[in-house]
Amino acid sequence: MVETRDLVKTLADKHGRSREALIPILQGIIQEERFLTQETMTEVAEELNISAAQVYGTATFYSFLDTEPRGFYVIRVCRTITCSMKGKNAILQTIEELLKIKVGETTQNRKFTLLETNCLGWCHKGPAMLINDEAYTELDPDKVREIISEHMKK
Structure with missing residues (x-):
């Protein structure tokens, strides 16, 4: 390094x-x-x-300039009113249940950090989240389980 x-x-x-x-x-x-x-x-x-x-x-x-250690995968869920109206809370709850962490926390193995962030620019396809630099849109709990499960295998 x-x-x-x-x-x-x-x-x-x-x-x-x-x-x-x-x-x-x-x-x-x-x-x-x-x-x-x-x-x-x-x-x-x-x-x-x-x-x-x-x-x-x-x-x-700036929320994308981290000043503390984060997990290998940083999950940022959009917290705008648009994403909230489209089911953001169910998305957060699903991720919290899968990873057994709350917003702002990192898993013990330092693989995942869960954050809420301001607009990701995907309001027209919300709810949306980023995992590192990859955007995921039009989320529902089943889609989130699939996405997180795939990242858990990596």
Whole structure:
């Protein structure tokens, strides 16, 4: 695995060292390391010559920039009113029962984390969820059981 300092430098070389490069750099770190540590955010601040508070504020504002360890599969269920009206609560309940965790928790084997998130952009096909970067739409409890069961086998 690449040292964090080297990764931050490589990403800054690629995206630049302006304030506008902050999100692409943080996304690159997430892709490589799965979450942002305080140490990593401090290194980004130093590399971009901005305050650590600015980096932390940005990282904690966006739900896709994780600042704590997550499972290998991060399940993000859309919590918009549209998805709620189309059965989001039944989807969450099904996932919680299958994985034996609640929203915000990670399974003991660190394979799954369950989160709710703001709009995923699939309101017309809700309820929707993401597992890592893969979207699943028009969900119902049976479809969710099938999807989660497939991921459990991997």
